[in-house]
Amino acid sequence: MLRQIGEFYHQGEKDDTSRVWMTCWHHGGRILASCGDDKAVRVWSLVGEPDSKLRLECRTTLDDSHARAVRSVAFSNDGKLLVSASFDASVVIYQQEEGEFTEVNKLEGHESEVKCAVFSKSDEFLATCSRDKSVWFWQQDEDEDFSVSSILQPHTQDVKQVVWHPTEDLLVSCSYDSSIRFYRYDGEDWVTQQKIDNCHVGTVWSAAFDAEGHRLVTVGEDHVIQLFVRENIDSKSADQDTWKSVARLEVENTRWPLYAVTWNSENDVIATGGGDSKIRLFKISSKSSDSPIIEHLGVVGSHEYDVNHVAWNPKFSNILSSASDDGTIRLWELEI
């Protein structure tokens, strides 16, 4: 079902590897950014065509911005900026011009390791989260500098990931405290819209919205994948609405956490990566929110060690990238 079409080492050669934490696709689908323990961010070009040999070629290495591992990397939605979040408690913004990336900003303020940094869909806001249990919202001001818009400390433990809604200014955060929280902008400040405690037994590692933003899946320490739906799709906007859990599936035959989840916006296939080094696919069997079932399509690929992140290509919807502790970024092709 999923065919590996390439394996690329983030750093150096096979014997000199270090963990890759994350990969992120540019909206055009032809550029990929990766980051890892080697404190560097790399930018790759996707060369080739889906029918002929597709491969990644490393174009740029950005390795002098961070003093510790880079945990997360993300493109802004317009592709002009790249943001990296590091264990050194800083967030760095790079500006892209004709394929060249330059560091333009360093955002400091988090007290400890920053786990994730992502731009909202309109690129108006940047959300960051950290082991210091807080979620920060930043906004770009006239000088192209970023200023802090709100600082929220809703979680009681490390916040692992923050994910933006595909269409509206709604953010969800996942934490080691087993809960997820939703946030919206009330015009002046960011406020907590909803809290869902005991989402998983243990850390909630990752979350992903579907293409329309009506549904959300989360994965966690307990190797469970859980589905949430918006309760009032017809009457409320996403940021004013509440979410409820409608289905959950515990992945059997594994005792390792699920670390990553990504929801394909074209074909609705959900991919996960876990501590058992495996990539799995899932599908939601019925679109109606009354009784959806999460179907496990099976283990479709694997790395040699933990899979930290998976991401569907936004343009070539059958292509998936994965990042692993084994130091590789792999490309996969979905064959239905």
Place this chain on the structure above:
Amino acid sequence: MEDSGFSGVVRLSNVSDFIAPNLDCIIPLETRTVEKKKEESQVNIRAKKTKNEENKQKEDKKSVKISLADCLACNGCITSAETVLVEEQSFGRLLEGIRNSKMAVITISPQTITSVAVKLEKTPEELAKLIASFFRRHGVKYILDSSFARQFAHSLASEELLLTPSTSRPLLSSACPGFVCYAEKSHGDLLIPKISKIRSPQAISGALVKGYLAKKEGLSPCDVFHAAVMPCFDKKLEASREQFKVEGTEIRETDCVVSTAELLEELGKEDVGEEDVAEEDVEEENSWTTSLSRGIIIGEDGGASGGYADRIVRDFVAQNGGIVKTSKLNKNMFSTTVESSTTGEILLRVAKVYGFRNVQNLVRKMKTKKEKTDYVEVMACPGGCANGGGQVRYETMDEREKRLAQVEELYEALPRGNGCSEWMESVREEWESLDTNYKNLLFTDYKPVETNVAQTLKW
């Protein structure tokens, strides 16, 4: 732990961190004796220990004490116990301290008075008398207005600014312990040199009590108990700073700090009413030690956070003239400029920055050298001290906003002057005669704090 009364700044960086398995306490690294695992311990279970062995074991186990002052230093570890230590500065301890002393003095902040006044629907003057007589009944000799101590701070501010070269500006106010703790822990190199060295009103009051009043009354500082009632919990951390111990001793200048809310709770317990207000003693001289008990509160321009920015502007204009223009960017950010009336050139830039988010932005601007102000009044709590973490709390957002506005109104309406400057002069004279170096007690310094061990790890 969310509503513990600490400012957001201190909370984020200090208090609600829970111990992580790999974070070690940085303080007892020197004092901890690594207990060697006795290889043969399993064999020795039934064997009788010799007397020597027993004694040696006792020696090896040094008890590691961690004090509140140590806790300011660290980012992980026993910080849930830190709140326990802070809770030690409770009202119970306060009353105990009064009982065990030869003389007890309480310093009350005007923010506290206005906050309780709004809650109990009394005038600040009535409340001042009420609170004073409450403490008198418990054996307190003097009830002081922290605004008096603040006058000392204000009188030194302009001179300090004048002596600060433009490369070392903006000069940052030092009265907010939330901000000071944050600056020492994060951005120490950037911020510490820029924080005003003038003590906060609480700290000056501590020096007044244990350095001046004690000497005047012929008492040793250890026989004097000084407590303060403040609008926030961060002031408890401030009171336990090393710099605020009586020189050469372990005695704190301010032994105990309680918050407005804690005072309100105590007043509630005793069901204090108007009948309980003691008769005004006409024989008693009206001075700074008795003003509060008489319902005389010292007011000041510039808002409920101490009016530092305002005073700087006023003093500047008094010296140099100029036109004052103030703009309000939002609830928590104000900017004031003094322009030359002839050339229109800007002579002075002063700002007020309240709340963690704005503190972050201020720090960012300072880092990138984009901050052009000369002086910034920085407060960790949004809304300033009137909205401190220890002030009287209300249930709903609406109620809170309404009450905050009332507190600020009452504060603004407090009478100005009230004989303050004469009192200050006479205290100055007398203090100098008792202690020629008394001026040192109006200043303090700051030390950057080593962050947690994990930050220095290389992965």
